[in-house]
Amino acid sequence: GEQVEQLPSILRVQEGSSASINCTYENSASNYFPWYKQEPGENPKLIIDIRSNMERKQTQGLIVLLDKKAKRFSLHITDTQPGDSAMYFCAANNAGAKLTFGGGTRLTVRP
């Protein structure tokens, strides 16, 4: 099945700096790449997504980049705040509705 590799698994940054998380996927037919944020004790929630017809998308301090050739996509959080501390998951679809998640990144933003 589709493998989605996510790095790093742990990320610690200083408040106000940026944080970057990278993911790679295997299936060249994948066309949908969402990012989910999971806070402690909560369920995952979609924060941003990108489709294969785009290379870049930005919303509210979040930037996602997609490099289809390299089968790589990334999330960049600009001006991080303590409230950004959470688990982040990338995902890619495989054969339509099958959504495979990466292993997760635990982000800690130090005040």
Added chain:
Amino acid sequence: GGIITQTPKFLIGQEGQKLTLKCQQNFNHDTMYWYRQDSGKGLRLIYYSITENDLQKGDLSEGYDASREKKSSFSLTVTSAQKNEMAVFLCASSIWDWGGGSQNTLYFGAGTRLSVL
């Protein structure tokens, strides 16, 4: 808005026991999913269903069965619980826009926490 209800919230089982987890959604979504999340780890897809009566294996289907009884409900069975197993099982639903639109958000339930003695 809608809601996804997973029952039970906590499930304690015995080794070898068959255990059933239930999920109900009132979003009227076609597509439903079951994921397993081990502590501090990622989500692994067990089964998903594109529409009522459809069933598709995920990457972790061995040891599980699933049933999409009707559009609003999707149940998961652990066929033989493994000793000392601990995980959270998350159900999710989505419209899933096949045309590549913006409706592919997965909405997750609160999870069922499984412990096997």
